[in-house]
Amino acid sequence: MLPTDSSAPPAVPASPGYVGRRIERWRHGHGEPVEDCIAEEMPIAMLYNGVSFAVMMATPHDLEDFALGFSLSEGLVTESPQLRSIARTELLEGIQLAITVAPEAPAARLDEASRRLLPGRGSCGICGTRELEDAVRQPGHIRNPGSFRASALERALAQLPARQPMNAATGAVHAAAWADAEGNVVLVREDVGRHNALDKLIGAMARAGITPDSGMLLLTSRASYEMVTKAANAGIGFMAAISAPTALAIELARSAGVCLVGFARPGNHNVYTCPDRLVAD
Numbered sequence: 421m422l423p424t425d426s427s428a429p430p431a432v433p434a435s436p437g438y439v440g441r442r443i444e445r446w447r448h449g450h451g452e453p454v455e456d457c458i459a460e461e462m463p464i465a466m467l468y469n470g471v472s473f474a475v476m477m478a479t480p481h482d483l484e485d486f487a488l489g490f491s492l493s494e495g496l497v498t499e500s501p502q503l504r505s506i507a508r509t510e511l512l513e514g515i516q517l518a519i520t521v522a523p524e525a526p527a528a529r530l531d532e533a534s535r536r537l538l539p540g541r542g543s544c545g546i547c548g549t550r551e552l553e554d555a556v557r558q559p560g561h562i563r564n565p566g567s568f569r570a571s572a573l574e575r576a577l578a579q580l581p582a583r584q585p586m587n588a589a590t591g592a593v594h595a596a597a598w599a600d601a602e603g604n605v606v607l608v609r610e611d612v613g614r615h616n617a618l619d620k621l622i623g624a625m626a627r628a629g630i631t632p633d634s635g636m637l638l639l640t641s642r643a644s645y646e647m648v649t650k651a652a653n654a655g656i657g658f659m660a661a662i663s664a665p666t667a668l669a670i671e672l673a674r675s676a677g678v679c680l681v682g683f684a685r686p687g688n689h690n691v692y693t694c695p696d697r698l699v700a701d
Contacts, residue, residue, distance in 0.1 A: 558672070632657070
């Protein structure tokens, strides 16, 4: 039974993205009660002009960035100004984001047939998509792809672990980061879902006015096809993941003109597409 007196370990203060929970931690055959940090995950409902579109399982942090990035990467708005407002409502079941878009935005023409049938799981970006052509969408081609030095990628990778406070506390979340051409990490967003982290980053970049072709995208996950699609639709031409890409991700990156790097670690990486865009110093 866990202690309740004043000798108990102090509680971990609640922080956006994770909560404190009492657990029993075992080390070398001995257990003791401690307060642990646990990543949050809850349903986030997306409504556009009053029409329900999707429910995503996500970390309830940086939700304004999430709403904008999701809207851009899903083609629900074609540019940031089309998203007029975001109203957040805390419900017993989760969080509702009531998003108002301009009349010319694609999301303004949603109807019941446009809804996702199932919620997006924490590990899946397309759960509930009705049509095959919606599941695998061909991204547009990158217009102004940039080239970057290998040393800049190395510098960015070295900076990334220190910029992941949620993962440092919980060990349970992914990160998507943006680094400039010199390898300086400028923005990082975290979430239990890798695609949610990328959507949050895309939204944060749009809000900050960052030009997508001016730097590098870093992912602490595998590079699956929906990650390539989201990046390409946002105009990002260079992405590096610390894990492997899938075959479909490679084909989509090649057709979109995205330089795709996998197994990106200090001192080692594989370049799967557009190898001329990562140059030796």
